[in-house]
Amino acid sequence: MLRSCTAALRTLRALRGRREGASPAARDPVLVRRWFSTEKVIPKDYALPNPSWSKDLRLLFDQFMKKCEDGSWERLPSYKSKYTQKSEDFKTYFLDSKLVKEQLSQAQLFTRGYEDGLGFEYVIFYNDDEKRTVCLFQGGPYLQGVPGFLHGGAIATMIDATVGMCAAIPGGIVMTANLNINFKRPIPLCSVVVINSQLDKIEGRKFFLSCTVRSVDEKILYSEATGKELPLSIL
Amino acid sequence: MLRSCTAALRTLRALRGRREGASPAARDPVLVRRWFSTEKVIPKDYALPNPSWSKDLRLLFDQFMKKCEDGSWERLPSYKSKYTQKSEDFKTYFLDSKLVKEQLSQAQLFTRGYEDGLGFEYVIFYNDDEKRTVCLFQGGPYLQGVPGFLHGGAIATMIDATVGMCAAIPGGIVMTANLNINFKRPIPLCSVVVINSQLDKIEGRKFFLSCTVRSVDEKILYSEATGKELPLSIL
Numbered sequence: 097m098l099r100s101c102t103a104a105l106r107t108l109r110a111l112r113g114r115r116e117g118a119s120p121a122a123r124d125p126v127l128v129r130r131w132f133s134t135e136k137v138i139p140k141d142y143a144l145p146n147p148s149w150s151k152d153l154r155l156l157f158d159q160f161m162k163k164c165e166d167g168s169w170e171r172l173p174s175y176k177s178k179y180t181q182k183s184e185d186f187k188t189y190f191l192d193s194k195l196v197k198e199q200l201s202q203a204q205l206f207t208r209g210y211e212d213g214l215g216f217e218y219v220i221f222y223n224d225d226e227k228r229t230v231c232l233f234q235g236g237p238y239l240q241g242v243p244g245f246l247h248g249g250a251i252a253t254m255i256d257a258t259v260g261m262c263a264a265i266p267g268g269i270v271m272t273a274n275l276n277i278n279f280k281r282p283i284p285l286c287s288v289v290v291i292n293s294q295l296d297k298i299e300g301r302k303f304f305l306s307c308t309v310r311s312v313d314e315k316i317l318y319s320e321a322t323g324k325e326l327p328l329s330i331l
Numbered sequence: 332m333l334r335s336c337t338a339a340l341r342t343l344r345a346l347r348g349r350r351e352g353a354s355p356a357a358r359d360p361v362l363v364r365r366w367f368s369t370e371k372v373i374p375k376d377y378a379l380p381n382p383s384w385s386k387d388l389r390l391l392f393d394q395f396m397k398k399c400e401d402g403s404w405e406r407l408p409s410y411k412s413k414y415t416q417k418s419e420d421f422k423t424y425f426l427d428s429k430l431v432k433e434q435l436s437q438a439q440l441f442t443r444g445y446e447d448g449l450g451f452e453y454v455i456f457y458n459d460d461e462k463r464t465v466c467l468f469q470g471g472p473y474l475q476g477v478p479g480f481l482h483g484g485a486i487a488t489m490i491d492a493t494v495g496m497c498a499a500i501p502g503g504i505v506m507t508a509n510l511n512i513n514f515k516r517p518i519p520l521c522s523v524v525v526i527n528s529q530l531d532k533i534e535g536r537k538f539f540l541s542c543t544v545r546s547v548d549e550k551i552l553y554s555e556a557t558g559k560e561l562p563l564s565i566l
Contacts, residue, residue: 199521202449203472206482214437215444237438247441248495248507249488256483272483276511286434 143174143220148213149234152288152312156232160221172220172229172261176208207257214238218254220261227266227295231258234288245282252277254291255307255321262293263303263325270303274324281318288312293323301327378409378455383448384469387523387547391467395456407455407464407496411443442492449473453489455496462501462530466493469523480517487512489526490542490556497528498538498560505538509559516553523547528558536562 145154163169207216217234233254241247256272263270283289293307302324309319380389398404442451452469468489476482491507498505518524528542537559544554 199448199472200479201472203475203478203520206474206476206485209450209473213434237434237436238444239441240438241441243438244435247488248491248510249484250441252487252491252510253482253484256487260483271517272514274511274513275483275487276509278509279507282506285438 139175141173141175142208143172143218146212146217148236149217150286150288153217153232153234156288156290156312157219160219160230160232164221168225169221169223172222174208174219176204207253210236210238216250216254218257220258222261222265224265227262229258229262229265229293231291231293232288233291235283235285237285240285242282244285246285248279251279251283251309251319255293255309255319256323258291258293259305259307259321259323260325262295262305263323266295267298267303267325267327269328270325271328272323273302273326275321276323277319277321279319281316283309283318289318290314374410376408376410377443378407378453381447381452383452383471385521385523388452388467388469391523391525391547392454395454395465395467399456403460404456404458407457409443409454411439442488445471445473451485451489453492455493457496457500459500462497464493464497464500464528466526466528467523468526470518470520472520475520477517479520481520483514486514486518486544486554490528490544490554491558493526493528494540494542494556494558495560497530497540498558501530502533502538502560502562504563505560506563507558508537508561510556511558512554512556514554516551518544518553524553525549 145157149157160169161171164171207218210216214236215238217236218231220229220231222229231254235246235250235254239246239250241250252275255277256275259275260270260272289309289311291307291309293305295303295305297304303326305323305325307321307323308317309321310317380392384392395404396406399406442453445451449471450473452471453466455464455466457464466489470481470485470489474481474485476485487510490512491510494510495505495507524544524546526542526544528540530538530540532539538561540558540560542556542558543552544556545552
C-alpha cells in the first residue's frame, strides 16, 4: 500500500544518484550510511539470486540483467527495511504511534520476512523510458492458499509492490489508493510468474497504472489489475 | 483467492454437521479422521487466543463468543492446512502438478505460516441469518509495509479471507474472481482492526460481497472493498 518504506527510499535515492552522475560514494546511500554512522552492518540486497531460485527464475533474471547493460532497464535493490534501522524519514509516524517497543523491534518488510525460498522470491526491474516495471516472482511454499496454489493475498501483495514501484520512481513517495484485481486462474505454488506494470496516465497528483500476471512463456494470463497511486503528502 | 483449502472444507463440514444435528463424532471431522486413520496428530485450531493477542483483540473475541451463545454467530476454526495432511479433496490438482516434492512438504496456509504474534493473528465469526462474516485481525510486526504500518498486501490478504469465507459458507467451494480495494488510511502495525463482510446479492452462480476495515471503536474507516466469488466447478 505505502511505497514509502526505507527500502523504497533507498532504491529511489540510489537511482536518482546514478542519473545525476554522482560520485560512487554519494550515489550509494548504504555506503554513505556506513561511513558516517556507527552502524556497521550493510543491509543485504534480497533482489539477487539465491539457491532457492528455480531455473526459470534465474534464466529470466539473466535475461533482464542483459537488458540492463545498455541502461534501458535497471534492477531495483530490495531490503528488509527493519524498524531498527532507525529511518529518520518516518519520524512523524513513530511519534504518533502507540506501538509496543518490543513488537516494533521485530518489525520487517512483509515481502522479505521469510527465509530464502519459503516466501516471496522476487526482483523488480524498471524501464524509465517506457515507465514500466517487471517483477519476476517465485511464490514459495509458505504462500499457499488452496493446497498446491498461491494464496490470492500473496498475489495481491506482489501486484501491489510492482504497481507501487512503477509509480514511486517517477512520482516519489506514493500510497496505493485503489487496487482492482481480476483473478483469472490459480497460480501453482513454487512456479515463476512475470508481473508487468505500466504507468498509463497521470491526472493531477494521481497515477493510474495497469498490471498483468502471466506465466513465463506468456501463454497463461493468471491475473490482471489496475491501480491508483497518490503522493503521500503528509511526509 | 481460492477458498477451497482443506481448512475451509473442514470448517464448512463442521458447520454443516452441527446444523444437521449429527452425532458428536460425525460432526467433528477431525475426530473422525483420528479414529479411522493412522494419522495421530489433531490439527491445532489457530482461531483461538494466544499470549500475543492484545487486550483489544481478547475483548472483541470475548464479545463475539458471547454472541455465539444463542447460535446467531459461530466462530470458524482455522488450521494451517499443510499439504502433508494429504487431503484427498484436491487429488486432481496434485496429479496435474509438477511441483517438487521437497517444496510441497513445507507448504502451509499463507495466513497461518507465522509464529504466534508475528504475522496474521485473526479469528472469523459468521452470522448465517445476516450472511455476514466479521474478522478480528491483529497484524504483527512481520507484516510491515512503511515502517510502523501494515503492508497493503497484508490488508488485501485478510480482506480476501473474510470476503471469501462469507461466500464459501452459503455457496460451498468458491474462488475470488475480483477484489476491488480502496485503501483510505494506513493501519498501524500491531493494532487491531475489524473486517466486516456482507453477502449483498447472488446472481446465478456469482456471489457479490462488500467489506469494510475499521478501527475497534469503528471511528476510522481504513479500507473498503467489494468482492466477486465464483463456485469452483473444476473440483
